[in-house]
Amino acid sequence: MGILEVKGVNKRFGGLKALSDVNLDIAEGSVHAIIGPNGAGKSTLLNCFVGRLEPDTGTVMFDGRSLLGIQPFEINQIGVSRVFQTPEIFADLNLLENVMIPAFARRDGAFKINGWMSVGDEAEIREEAMTMLDELGMASKADHIAGQLSRGDKRRLELAMCLVQKPKLLLLDEPTAGMARADTNNTIDLLKQIAKRGITMVVIEHDMHVVFSLADRISVLAQGTVIVEDEPGKIKGNPKVQEAYLGGAHL
Amino acid sequence: MLGLNKRDTLLFAIVIAITLLAPIILNPFPVASDLAQFNAGYPDLMQRFVIFGIFAIGFNILFGLTGYLSFGHAAFLGVGSYAGVWMMKLLTMNVVPAIIVSVIFAGLFSLLVGFISLRRSGIYFSILTLAFAQMSFSLAYSVLTPITNGETGLQLSLNDPRILGVSQTADGSIPMTNFFGIAMRDGFELSMGGWLFTFNAGYYLCAAILLIAFYVSIRIFRSPFGVMLKAVKSNQQRMLYTGLNPRPYTLAAFVISGMYAGLAGGLMVAMDPLAGAERMQWTASGEVVLMTILGGTGTLIGPILGSGVIKYFENIFSKINDNILHDWFAFLPDGLEDFVVAIVYPFVGKGWHLTLGIVFMLVVIFLPGGIVEGGQRIAGLFKRKPPEDKNKTAAASAPSAAE
Numbered sequence: 001m002g003i004l005e006v007k008g009v010n011k012r013f014g015g016l017k018a019l020s021d022v023n024l025d026i027a028e029g030s031v032h033a034i035i036g037p038n039g040a041g042k043s044t045l046l047n048c049f050v051g052r053l054e055p056d057t058g059t060v061m062f063d064g065r066s067l068l069g070i071q072p073f074e075i076n077q078i079g080v081s082r083v084f085q086t087p088e089i090f091a092d093l094n095l096l097e098n099v100m101i102p103a104f105a106r107r108d109g110a111f112k113i114n115g116w117m118s119v120g121d122e123a124e125i126r127e128e129a130m131t132m133l134d135e136l137g138m139a140s141k142a143d144h145i146a147g148q149l150s151r152g153d154k155r156r157l158e159l160a161m162c163l164v165q166k167p168k169l170l171l172l173d174e175p176t177a178g179m180a181r182a183d184t185n186n187t188i189d190l191l192k193q194i195a196k197r198g199i200t201m202v203v204i205e206h207d208m209h210v211v212f213s214l215a216d217r218i219s220v221l222a223q224g225t226v227i228v229e230d231e232p233g234k235i236k237g238n239p240k241v242q243e244a245y246l247g248g249a250h251l
Numbered sequence: 252m253l254g255l256n257k258r259d260t261l262l263f264a265i266v267i268a269i270t271l272l273a274p275i276i277l278n279p280f281p282v283a284s285d286l287a288q289f290n291a292g293y294p295d296l297m298q299r300f301v302i303f304g305i306f307a308i309g310f311n312i313l314f315g316l317t318g319y320l321s322f323g324h325a326a327f328l329g330v331g332s333y334a335g336v337w338m339m340k341l342l343t344m345n346v347v348p349a350i351i352v353s354v355i356f357a358g359l360f361s362l363l364v365g366f367i368s369l370r371r372s373g374i375y376f377s378i379l380t381l382a383f384a385q386m387s388f389s390l391a392y393s394v395l396t397p398i399t400n401g402e403t404g405l406q407l408s409l410n411d412p413r414i415l416g417v418s419q420t421a422d423g424s425i426p427m428t429n430f431f432g433i434a435m436r437d438g439f440e441l442s443m444g445g446w447l448f449t450f451n452a453g454y455y456l457c458a459a460i461l462l463i464a465f466y467v468s469i470r471i472f473r474s475p476f477g478v479m480l481k482a483v484k485s486n487q488q489r490m491l492y493t494g495l496n497p498r499p500y501t502l503a504a505f506v507i508s509g510m511y512a513g514l515a516g517g518l519m520v521a522m523d524p525l526a527g528a529e530r531m532q533w534t535a536s537g538e539v540v541l542m543t544i545l546g547g548t549g550t551l552i553g554p555i556l557g558s559g560v561i562k563y564f565e566n567i568f569s570k571i572n573d574n575i576l577h578d579w580f581a582f583l584p585d586g587l588e589d590f591v592v593a594i595v596y597p598f599v600g601k602g603w604h605l606t607l608g609i610v611f612m613l614v615v616i617f618l619p620g621g622i623v624e625g626g627q628r629i630a631g632l633f634k635r636k637p638p639e640d641k642n643k644t645a646a647a648s649a650p651s652a653a654e
């Protein structure tokens with residue numbers, strides 16, 4: 001029994017069958033990569049986990065609870081954090097505030113009128129946020145406005161925002177998209193460190209080289225179907241995978 | 252001090268000083284001088300400065316922090332006014348219950364309007380609030396006349412029941428609004444040299460409430476709740492996926508700003524117990540938007556500055572007529588004098604709207620941060636430090652000191 005169980009998920013967009021009968025069983029504490037060519041349905045699948053999309057049929061269970069039919073903020077409150085394909089941050093706030101907000105969300109829940117306390121007096125939350133920024137090498141930029149960061153830094157900030165919540169499950173949609181090679185390697189190293197903390201991760205990638213050294217298991221998605229699921233070592237040589245990527249030129 | 256950081260304490264202290272000394276500061280010209288007409292230190296106008304300041308401070312909590320632009324906030328001010336007058340008719344001429352009830356009614360009404368309008372965002376939200384306000388305005392003139400007294404406006408009469416008070420005084424007039432016995436009209440005049448200063452009880456009550464309202468707004472701005480409101484403006488998607496529900500945060504901001512508007516409405520009738528529907532018209536809602544933007548949206552002090560400037564224009568600048576202009580330019584040769592007066596005239600007196608409009612456009616185009624940004628740029632020149640380190644606010648001591 002995994003921490004995330006996906007059974008028989010189908011999703012149509014009009015005439016397009018974006019997901020057909022997707023089944024996944026993700027073990028607690030593991031890093032599970034979902035790879036596949038562009039348009040395979042990877043983002044769509046992730047959207048079904050966080051309440052952005054509702055599958056037509058099928059079930060998504062997290063930690064024994066269904067993730068369907070509840071709001072995104074409720075899903076986050078039970079321990080699922082998500083990094084987006086294009087970083088979603090609070091662009092007009094500074095980095096410290098960006099990281100404090102999720103920390104508040106974890107401590108105070110989805111809504112709390114906390115209008116008399118000063119942010120300056122929230123020593124514990126501030127400390128947590130600063131530590132997190134420090135771990136990701138951004139402490140010196142704590143007072144910079146987030147919108148002015150480079151794309152790589154925005155991604156790291158978003159990661160910090162997720163990690164400060166100490167999620168049970170971290171979902172990452174192409175965390176290295178648009179990054180230069182060096183940045184990509186840094187990010188992967190970072191993700192490996194995070195994995196060591198025991199946070200279950202689901203990483204989506206179209207470039208399978210990126211996740212090879214990171215993932216414990218890999219599922220290959222093509223045209224909305226999981227065609228193979230295996231250990232990284234056995235994925236590369238699999239003829240079905242070769243076929244799925246033919247023309248995709250990523251292998 | 253008072254749970255504020257150093258900068259905010261300083262700002263608050265300055266506002267306290269200016270508010271308390273306003274009767275002196277606003278009357279810089281001797282009574283006999285030509286410039287005495289630019290004196291703004293008379294009770295009626297000072298009360299208006301402060302009351303509209305409160306209105307704008309509250310509006311800024313919604314618009315400045317969450318970015319939701321309401322075009323209907325005058326409706327809450329109107330509701331507050333009516334509720335206040337009714338309290339004086341039915342209960343007592345003491346302004347305290349009237350003000351409290353104004354705030355409560357405005358709060359309840361804004362809860363309803365906010366709950367519905369916040370189902371949409373952006374321009375649709377603005378239109379919904381506008382529609383609500385215009386509806387209230389029309390209803391006040393039609394169906395609701397028993398409560399609002401229609402076009403005449405709701406006022407006190409000689410036979411109001413007034414449970415904790417008298418319907419009329421011994422000499423057969425309507426009793427005066429008071430604060431535990433101190434009549435709002437009371438005060439004293441101080442004549443010094445050629446100068447005359449009026450210290451009015453009503454003004455000081457309004458000023459004390461402004462200071463409380465301002466203090467509360469600083470606390471909100473600096474609180475975790477305030478940060479959440481900024482998050483609403485910045486990225487609601489991110490909030491949702493961060494475990495936060497943006498809707499109740501926005502609604503709370505909407506209701507708080509509605510209560511500020513009700514407080515302003517209550518103070519208006521506490522000073523002058525008359526409530527008319529025109530207070531709810533869209534122009535009144537638009538005015539508070541202008542005040543906030545002119546002063547500096549999302550800054551602490553901006554709304555107070557904006558409302559001061561607009562009320563000054565409306566009441567003082569508008570009084571400059573062509574006689575005064577001829578006086579000013581009398582030193583010029585006759586032909587030239589007429590010419591200059593003809594050019595200047597459209598911009599002053601009744602043309603004050605034109606000048607204000609131009610000022611407003613210039614501010615929006617060149618100083619998107621309003622008067623506050625103007626002040627910061629000037630201060631930046633003196634510090635010989637490039638003013639563009641806005642991205643480096645003093646995060647360590649106060650995250651995003653927005654002003």
Ligand SMILES: Nc1ncnc2c1ncn2[C@@H]1O[C@H](COP(=O)(O)OP(=O)(O)O)[C@@H](O)[C@H]1O
Nearest residue numbers: 013016018036037038039040041042043044045
């Ligand atoms: N909201 C949507 N409406 C219609 N079609 C969509 C929507 N989202 C994704 N699709 C389509 O579904 C398919 C899978 O998309 P996506 O999940 O984004 O792929 P991937 O992330 O694997 O590149 C694509 O053909 C895409 O065009």
Ligand SMILES: [Mg+2]
Nearest residue numbers: 042043044085
């Ligand atoms: Mg995608």
